[in-house]
Amino acid sequence: MTVDSVTSIDIHEITVGVGFPVHYFNDHRVPNEELLPTIINDLETTFKNFNIEYEFGRKIAASCGQYYTKVVELRERNRKLFAIVDGGTHQINYYGQLYGRRLPYIKQYPLRNESAQYTICGSLCSASDILVHNHELGLLKEGDILCFENAGAYSVTEGYYLFLTHPLPVIYIFDPKEGLHLLRNKIDTEFINGG
Numbered sequence: 001m002t003v004d005s006v007t008s009i010d011i012h013e014i015t016v017g018v019g020f021p022v023h024y025f026n027d028h029r030v031p032n033e034e035l036l037p038t039i040i041n042d043l044e045t046t047f048k049n050f051n052i053e054y055e056f057g058r059k060i061a062a063s064c065g066q067y068y069t070k071v072v073e074l075r076e077r078n079r080k081l082f083a084i085v086d087g088g089t090h091q092i093n094y095y096g097q098l099y100g101r102r103l104p105y106i107k108q109y110p111l112r113n114e115s116a117q118y119t120i121c122g123s124l125c126s127a128s129d130i131l132v133h134n135h136e137l138g139l140l141k142e143g144d145i146l147c148f149e150n151a152g153a154y155s156v157t158e159g160y161y162l163f164l165t166h167p168l169p170v171i172y173i174f175d176p177k178e179g180l181h182l183l184r185n186k187i188d189t190e191f192i193n194g195g
Contacts, residue, residue: 014047017055022062024094024150025102058153065152067092067169071144072123081118083140088122088129091169092148103135105149112138120146123166 021035036059043052069087076082094104115136122129131148168187172180 061153
């Protein structure tokens with residue numbers, strides 16, 4: 001194929017959107033909501049003679065899911081506070097999250113006025129099972145619930161579920177009229193890993 005034959009292709013439609021950024025962490029400089037209208041305007045101005053099809057899969061789906069995990073143990077080592085949760089990196093894995101060095105959006109239930117810096121660790125016996133390093137939260141107690149937001153696209157499905165034979169998490173769907181519906185109960189994985 002020559003360059004001339006490539007440039008003579010008659011293109012009428014462009015698909016964009018794959019790889020649009022998702023605002024997973026609260027250390028981003030420009031919120032995605034400010035970027036998107038500018039990008040769309042630039043595309044529609046530049047390619048005004050084309051039919052533009054937008055594919056926003058992850059961009060839309062990310063905000064449609066939350067990951068909840070319970071604090072099961074609190075520890076202090078060298079004046080640093082650690083919260084161990086019943087989930088971990090095998091169940092939630094944000095793209096770009098490096099051993100908990102970036103800060104995803106987290107809600108805490110119940111929320112307390114006094115605060116402290118916590119490193120949130122998962123339940124795996126692995127030094128790399130760190131969800132967040134030194135994140136300021138209200139004072140935690142065992143049994144508190146942490147909600148990791150923007151977990152609706154890949155964050156949960158990219159986890160390495162079968163690692164160390166931990167159970168698969170419960171999955172609910174929320175209907176505004178009817179409330180929560182159980183889609184999948186907890187599933188033990190010993191039979192998969194151990195035969």
